[in-house]
Amino acid sequence: MSKSGFNRRQFLETSGRTVVGGVATTSVAAMIAPGGAWAAGLTTLDEPTADVLLRVCRVMFPHDKLGDDPYRTCVGGLDMKAAKDDALAKQMKDGAAALDNGGRKFLKKDEAAQVKALTAIEDTPFFKTIHGHVIVALYNNPKVWGHFGYEGPSFPLGGYLERGFDDIDWLPEV
Amino acid sequence: MTKFNLNDDNVVVVIGSGAGGGTLANELAQKGVKVVCLEAGARLDYTEDFSNDEYGMFGKISWLDKRTTSGDWQVAKDFPGLPAWICKTVGGTTVHWAGASLRLQEHELRALSHYGAIDGANLLDWPITLSDLEPYYAKAEDKLGVTRTNGIPGLPGCNNYKVMEAGAKKLGYQNVHSGRMAINSEPRDGRTSCRQLGFCFQGCRMGAKWSTLYTEIPAAEETGNFEIRPLSHVLKIEHNDAGKVTGVIYADKDGNHQRQSARVVCVAGNSIESPRLLLNSASNRFPDGLANTSGQVGRNYMRHMTASVYSVFDNPVNMYRGTTMAGIVSDESRHDPSRGFSGGYEIETIAMGVPFLAAFLLPGTWGRDFTSVMDAYDHIAGMWIVGEDMPQESNAVTLHAAEKDQYGQPVPNVHYDDHQNDLAMRRHGLDAGARIHEAVGANKVIETPPYPSTHNLGTNRMSANAMDGVVNKWGQTHDINNLFVSDGSQFTTSASENPTLTIVTLAIRQADYIAEQLGKGNI
Numbered sequence: 001m002s003k004s005g006f007n008r009r010q011f012l013e014t015s016g017r018t019v020v021g022g023v024a025t026t027s028v029a030a031m032i033a034p035g036g037a038w039a040a041g042l043t044t045l046d047e048p049t050a051d052v053l054l055r056v057c058r059v060m061f062p063h064d065k066l067g068d069d070p071y072r073t074c075v076g077g078l079d080m081k082a083a084k085d086d087a088l089a090k091q092m093k094d095g096a097a098a099l100d101n102g103g104r105k106f107l108k109k110d111e112a113a114q115v116k117a118l119t120a121i122e123d124t125p126f127f128k129t130i131h132g133h134v135i136v137a138l139y140n141n142p143k144v145w146g147h148f149g150y151e152g153p154s155f156p157l158g159g160y161l162e163r164g165f166d167d168i169d170w171l172p173e174v
Numbered sequence: 175m176t177k178f179n180l181n182d183d184n185v186v187v188v189i190g191s192g193a194g195g196g197t198l199a200n201e202l203a204q205k206g207v208k209v210v211c212l213e214a215g216a217r218l219d220y221t222e223d224f225s226n227d228e229y230g231m232f233g234k235i236s237w238l239d240k241r242t243t244s245g246d247w248q249v250a251k252d253f254p255g256l257p258a259w260i261c262k263t264v265g266g267t268t269v270h271w272a273g274a275s276l277r278l279q280e281h282e283l284r285a286l287s288h289y290g291a292i293d294g295a296n297l298l299d300w301p302i303t304l305s306d307l308e309p310y311y312a313k314a315e316d317k318l319g320v321t322r323t324n325g326i327p328g329l330p331g332c333n334n335y336k337v338m339e340a341g342a343k344k345l346g347y348q349n350v351h352s353g354r355m356a357i358n359s360e361p362r363d364g365r366t367s368c369r370q371l372g373f374c375f376q377g378c379r380m381g382a383k384w385s386t387l388y389t390e391i392p393a394a395e396e397t398g399n400f401e402i403r404p405l406s407h408v409l410k411i412e413h414n415d416a417g418k419v420t421g422v423i424y425a426d427k428d429g430n431h432q433r434q435s436a437r438v439v440c441v442a443g444n445s446i447e448s449p450r451l452l453l454n455s456a457s458n459r460f461p462d463g464l465a466n467t468s469g470q471v472g473r474n475y476m477r478h479m480t481a482s483v484y485s486v487f488d489n490p491v492n493m494y495r496g497t498t499m500a501g502i503v504s505d506e507s508r509h510d511p512s513r514g515f516s517g518g519y520e521i522e523t524i525a526m527g528v529p530f531l532a533a534f535l536l537p538g539t540w541g542r543d544f545t546s547v548m549d550a551y552d553h554i555a556g557m558w559i560v561g562e563d564m565p566q567e568s569n570a571v572t573l574h575a576a577e578k579d580q581y582g583q584p585v586p587n588v589h590y591d592d593h594q595n596d597l598a599m600r601r602h603g604l605d606a607g608a609r610i611h612e613a614v615g616a617n618k619v620i621e622t623p624p625y626p627s628t629h630n631l632g633t634n635r636m637s638a639n640a641m642d643g644v645v646n647k648w649g650q651t652h653d654i655n656n657l658f659v660s661d662g663s664q665f666t667t668s669a670s671e672n673p674t675l676t677i678v679t680l681a682i683r684q685a686d687y688i689a690e691q692l693g694k695g696n697i
Contacts, residue, residue, distance in 0.1 A: 060540045063549060115541060122540075131540060139532035139548070140229050149552025150494060150528040153226030155379045159369030160332075165496035168333040170489040171614055174343040 038072075044082040044089050050075050052096035055107055057134050059114045063147065070144045074137040078130070088129065095126030176398050178210050183435035185210045186688065187422055188442060189408045189451070192266020193677040194661035195442030196386025197317075199402075200394040201685030207692060209400045210434055211391075212424055214407040214443070215263035220388055224377040228530045231376035235269050237262040240585045241446065242574055247477075247590040248623040252537035257588035258477075259626040260444050264404050265387025267444065267628065268674065269377045272499035273356040273384065274522060275320040276671035277311050280304040281509055282517070282562065285667040288509060289516040294593055295564035296474055300666040301638040301647040307679055314679040318356035318384040319363055328352045329359045329368060332496025334523045337487070337555040341610035342503045342521070349504035353522070356384035356674075357497060363389070372525065374498035406432075409581055411439055411455040411464055411657070419464070419657045425581050438688060438697055440649075442660040442681075445475065445630035449571045449663060450586040452634070452644075465651035465659075468641050471634060472572055474565035475588065476668040477627035479596045482524055482558050483607030484535060485616035486550045493525040493555050500525075506606060507561075507670040515598040518670045519561025521607060526556070535622055547620060555611060559603035560629070562670045564593040571633050629673050634663040648687040649680060656697040660684055 038047050045053070057071045082089035099117060100106045106117060121127045138144065145152050154160055178185050188199045191213040199211045218224065218234070225231065236259065243250035243257045250257070261267045281288040284299040291297065315323040322328050331339060331352045342350045357374075358367040368382040381388050394400035405427035412433075413419045421435040441448045449472035453463040463471050500523045507518040526534065528551055536544060547554070569591060573584035592600075608619040637643025640652035649664050651657045660681055662673050669676075691697045 061548075062542055062545050065549075118540075131538070135532055136229065136529070140529040145528055148528050148548065149490070149492070152527070154371045154373070154495075155226050159371040159380075160495035161368075161370040163495070164492065165332045165370040166330060166336065168336050168489075168491060171336055171340040172344070174340045 042076075042079050045075075045079045045092055048100070049093050049096040050079065052100050052106055053078060053092060053130065055114065056096075056099070056118065056130055057138070059111060059118055060131060061134060061138055062111070063144075066144060066147055070138055070141050073141055074134045077137045078133055081133070091126055091129060095124070175395060176401050178208065178401050180432060180434050182208070183420070184208060184437050185435070186438040186440060187212060187434055187436040188440045188660065189422065190266055190442035190444070190447075190661065191264050191386055191391060191402060192261070192442065192444065192661070193268050193271075193386065193674045194681045195440065196265065196268065196390040197678045197681035198440055198442065198660045198685050199400060200386075200390035201682055202689060203394040203397040203400040205685065205689045206399060207689055209394065210436075211394075211400065211402040212406040212408050212422065212434070213264050213266075213402060213404050215261065215404060217264040217402070217404040218377075218387070220377060220379060220381050220385075224379045226371065226373040226376060226379065228373075228376060228527050235261045235263045235377060237447075240577060240579055242577060242585060242587045243589070244587060245569070245590040247592055249626055250590070252623060253626050256626045258444070258446055258630050259628045260446075260630065263387075264391060264402065265385045268385040269387055270375055270628070271383075271674055272374050272672070273497075274499050274502070274672040275315065275318055275354050275356045275675040276520070278304070278307070278669045278671055278676055279507070282667065282669035285517070285562075292516060292564060292595060294566060295595065296567045297565060298635070298637060298642055298666050301636055306647075307676075307683070310679040310683040311675070313682050314675055317389075317682070318675065318678065319358055319365075320675070321353065321355045321357065321359050322351070323354065326362070327359045329355055329357060329497060329500070332370060332500045333491050334493035334496065334525050334555050335501035337491055337614060338501060338503065338521070338523050338557055338610060341613040344613040345609060347503050347505045350501070352501040353499065355497070355499070358382045365389075368497060370496040372494050372496060372498065372527070407581065408443075408451060409454065409583060411441075411451065413457065413459070413464070413654065417459065417654060419654055438656045438658065438692070440658040440660045440684075440688075441634075444661055445633045445663040446571050446586050446588060448659060448661055449633040450573065453573050454583055460653075465634070465644050465653045465657055467653050468643060470642070470644050473567050473570045474632040474635050475569040475571055475590060475630070476563050476565055476632040476665070477590060478629040478631075478668055479519060479561040479563045479599045479603070480559065480624045480629075481600050481604055482556060482622035482625075483604060483611060484531070484547070484554050484556045484620045484622055485608070485611035486547060486618040487553050487555065487615055488617060490552050491555045492552050493523075494527055496525075498525050499523060499558075503610070506603070513602055515595045515602065517562030517595070517599065519559050519599055519603050520670050520672075521603070521610070522558050522560065524556045524558035534625055535620060537623070547618070555616075557607050557610070559600070559607055560670065560672065561599050561603060562668050563596045565632055565635070565667060566591065566593055629662070629668070631662045631665040631668050631673060634659040636664045636666045649684045650687070658684065658688065
């Protein structure tokens with residue numbers, strides 16, 4: 001049989017084994033209980049540290065329509081890395097403590113003040129470690145893609161040839 | 175599958191299996207020449223191993239061995255350990271490329287004569303003309319199945335293209351179309367046609383985009399004249415007392431050193447690894463590295479003047495639906511010094527998924543300025559500007575004085591300073607891109623700095639005079655007649671076009687020359 005000329009239905013039938021999978025999801029997400037607490041498991045970082053980091057992640061990359069869960073997933077990822085990296089664990093704990101100045105001060109500030117506090121430390125290894133982690137952990141999480149209107153892997157669905165690759169309808173005639 | 179003996183000194187050893195190496199190897203094998211192709215990366219199966227996963231595929235196919243950077247280019251600040259976005263896998267960077275297949279322009283092949291000398295630039299004319307290349311361009315376009323050649327229809331334009339097209343035409347640009355692409359718009363050559371998946375950079379899961387991985391390599395294997403050894407990283411090229419190369423030392427998949435004898439060695443490891451290998455092959459006889467009498471090995475590193483424009487619109491675009499490089503505006507690729515710079519640039523669409531757009535849009539930034547753009551992701555259109563950058567002798571791939579790789583060899587440092595001409599062209603291109611998007615209603619325009627380089631060129635450049643470059647018009651090194659360079663490092667100047675078609679063209683032409691010289695007993 002020719003490899004060519006599939007319509008979408010035929011294509012999906014022949015590629016069916018790849019319909020599930022294909023996306024590298026982070027298993028970290030499953031370890032963090034949705035809805036607030038860290039109850040489902042911080043392995044290395046303590047809760048006060050994790051609480052500060054959670055807020056740092058959101059102030060760094062604020063998406064108001066996203067709940068806390070994807071940000072918790074980011075902190076969960078840092079916790080997993082810290083479990084295997086003592087230096088990172090110390091960096092997170094010390095960095096969060098310094099930001100919080102021993103109390104709940106960072107968390108009690110308003111966003112503008114929190115931005116100012118982060119701006120003051122944006123050249124530190126602590127900040128850069130978190131930034132480098134979150135830019136991947138937040139945006140490479142398929143659970144947030146719907147918020148951005150991004151549909152993710154298309155091969156399992158036969159591509160966009162018959163699913164809107166050229167459906168733009170607001171451009172002026174040329 | 176054919177296997178050649180390590181002691182077989184009748185084989186041509188090709189180092190690398192991408193656009194240059196993979197094509198050359200197949201062309202030679204088709205002519206009956208015995209070829210051993212050594213590829214540093216693993217062999218993947220596009221039907222099993224490729225997925226629509228930006229980070230996942232990046233980790234699987236990219237060249238991630240240690241490299242360092244220096245110079246004032248933005249890449250050294252944003253991605254100091256990743257100067258280049260190229261591949262370590264069978265198929266090389268033809269797995270990652272977007273498929274744009276453009277011929278160089280006649281005047282670009284004689285940049286020095288046409289532009290005149292430019293301060294700080296090491297400009298030179300190529301020792302070949304467009305008419306030398308034209309018959310080989312025709313063969314390359316047929317091999318790759320380039321759309322808008324050989325009666326092959328253009329690809330249909332996706333949303334991202336339609337935005338660029340509408341803006342460009344409104345501004346009066348004339349040369350606007352969905353590109354000359356090595357992506358099948360209809361089934362051809364045993365490969366299926368494009369289903370507008372997106373994810374061209376992640377390896378085409380359809381096999382609709384030409385890659386040596388599933389074209390040249392299997393075709394070469396069918397001849398019985400070819401063996402590819404994946405996970406074989408070449409460490410050194412050896413030579414005899416007569417100054418001829420005799421074989422290569424490589425680390426196999428287990429890290430053991432092997433020596434493959436060779437009648438001819440062809441280096442096609444892309445413009446960072448190829449000069450690095452020549453430099454790492456220094457000997458008592460050639461203390462500055464092989465083929466380096468001119469001192470030009472590693473120098474004149476070019477990476478194209480690049481930048482991107484991403485714009486936010488009031489209405490949805492969904493740029494990620496469809497081919498990544500979905501169309502082109504070529505009007506600015508002319509040489510017109512009245513614009514304030516020499517040479518020209520192409521404007522091509524580009525699109526990324528949420529994961530990579532976040533990483534590349536404005537590296538290092540954070541806060542609401544950044545997230546407000548990301549929040550509008552599905553309302554964004556993107557375009558890439560890619561133009562001729564100036565060869566500068568001080569822009570160079572050199573061996574790091576202290577850092578070593580996993581094999582104990584000095585890692586390459588990639589030094590690049592932007593030339594004034596590059597900066598002026600980038601400014602012009604960013605303004606042109608913004609105007610195109612604004613012509614159809616963009617309400618916010620983001621100027622995205624260069625990504626790590628995918629177009630790496632010039633570090634073993636072609637020259638008529640042996641003191642001006644590393645190889646002659648056949649890619650044969652000036653110093654050693656059985657040592658060839660077969661990748662983009664041959665480019666004398668960068669021109670404004672995406673380089674793959676020209677790399678393939680040069681490889682087809684070089685295969686004719688090598689076969690002829692072997693036949694005559696000259697090498």
